[in-house]
Amino acid sequence: MIYNEYGKSGIKISAISCGGMRFEKTEDTDAAAELVKKIHSNGINYFDTAPGYTNSEQIFGKALPEIIRKSGRESFYISTKTSAETPSAAKKDLETSLSRMNLSYIDFYHMWCVMDIQDYETRKKNGVLKIFEQLKDEGLVKHICISTHMSGDDIKKVIDDYDFEGVLLGYSAMNFNYRERGVDAASSKGLGVIAMNPLGGGVIPQNPKLFSFLKTQENEAVAEAAIRFLLNDDRITSSLIGFSNEGQLNEAMSAIAGFKKISETKREKIRKQLKEAFNEFCTACGYCNSCPQNIPIPKMMDAFNYYLIEKDSRQAVINRFKWHWCLAPDDELFRKCVKCGKCEKLCTQKLPIIKRLEIIREIMSNEPDKK
Ligand code: SF4
Ligand code: SF4
Known part of the structure; x- marks a missing residue:
């Protein structure tokens, strides 16, 4: 496994991490918990969940106590989130998450699903970040982070406004253009950067021909190539993969095992090809973003x-x-x-x-x- 330092925290996070929203059979909590344990035994030490990912937190609640018994609480880092708009609701969400996962603290607690600047400012004005700080002082939360789908420019504004320790954002070969400036800003400010959805929600592996130019090695699967596209990016701390089953875990592990750093020139060439290949696609440049009806x-x-x-x-x-x-x-x-x-x-x-x-x-x- 490759490990990268999460921002300025001194914590080493595995370069691929486990997203908890795509377990194959969520109703079979035993099977999903087994998968979590297997993922951990492969050296992946960052787990991401949320209260809204069906019963994901309950699945972690089954797996993590066993992992702690066997390998200790320090052997993994857990991330969860709240979209609460008030301090009391945020506190309640945290207590529920802790109780569901049988944990005494959360490593990375995220202000969740921040959709635009106004949304961020409303939550901040209501005191959500203040309660995050209080929960951190009480030792219930270790690091205050933000999870967002905003454009790169808006991410930059938010992280300039508040000293978040890390950011979780959607970033893949499919949409890198949209978040580029946010990734740049976060990494240069020394934040941990977790890229969610590196396989474009499964679209990349399901369309191997379309994405074949991502490949930089012979006999490389397109999913491996998409993961390596992010492994090659020094600004990204970890790529968050929503594992459904063991097969996907094996694919990700093989992307790590056969990873070879490519030159910046080659990386630029791929990025150029990506932009060109999607001619009829929105490149998320944002130039149209002044609709009188406020349509995003x-x-x-x-x-x-x-x-x-x-x-x-x-x-x-x-x-x-x-x-x-x-x-x-x-x-x-x-x-x-x-x-x-x-x-x-x-x-x-x-x-x-x-x-x-x-x-x-x-x-x-x-x-x-x-x-
Ligand atoms: S200007 Fe066109 S390409 Fe750019 S974000 Fe708007 S719709 Fe997409
Ligand atoms: S109202 Fe419709 S046509 Fe006019 S700018 Fe907005 S999205 Fe475009």
């Missing part, structure tokens, strides 16, 4: 990217909004476009944004899971 167009177009890659898959769009952007099908944002055309004039890729928004609106209106 880059987020909408990001979800549409998945529709294109997964060959008109409605479910891909629904999943992206639900799991990544925390937008429910009945969110009014899907129905707010007045077709003024401002965004299309600004779009650097000249994308048919209005048409795409119509398709998204139709998909989300017919989503049976609508609240």
Whole structure:
């Protein structure tokens, strides 16, 4: 295993880490807990969960006490989160997480799913960060972090505003452009950077031809290549993989085992190819982001990217909004476009944004899971 230092904490984190939101059979907590133990025995020492990932915290609650008995509490680091907007709700969330996981403290506690600057400022003004600090003083939380899907520029604003110790953000070969400045800012300020979703939610391994140029070695699987794309990035502390089963663990371990650092020139070439290969894709440059209706167009177009890659898959769009952007099908944002055309004039890729928004609106209106 390769270990990297998490920001300025002095803690060494495995270069691939375990995300707890994709266990194959969540109802079979014994099997999922066995997988967690296996992951730990392979040298992976960072586990990420959240109260909203079905019964993920309960699964860790089954596995971690056994790991502690065998290898000690210092043999792993646990990360969980709260999206609470008030101090009392944040405290309650932490107590629930501790009790579910049978732990006395959380290593990395995240202000969770921060969607935009206003959302961040509201929570901060309400005192959420103050209670985080109090919980840290009480020893219930070791490090205060943020988990976000904001653009790179907004991530930079937030980490300039508050001394978070680490950031958890979606970052992969598919969307690196969108978060580039955030990753740069976090790493140069000395924060730990955990990249979630390095396989683009499974889209990269499911489309090996499309992503074949990621490969830098002979006989390399595209999933290995996507993981190594991030291993080659010194700014990333760890890539968080939502393991479903042992097969995926083995794939990730083989990406680590056969990892060879590539030159900066070669890495730049891959990044250039990635940008070029996705011509009809939104590159998340953000130039269109001044919609009079406050529609977050880059987020909408990001979800549409998945529709294109997964060959008109409605479910891909629904999943992206639900799991990544925390937008429910009945969110009014899907129905707010007045077709003024401002965004299309600004779009650097000249994308048919209005048409795409119509398709998204139709998909989300017919989503049976609508609240
Ligand atoms: S066309 Fe729709 S999405 Fe684009 S700027 Fe106008 S209202 Fe916003
Ligand atoms: S300007 Fe175009 S490519 Fe850039 S974020 Fe907006 S929709 Fe995407």
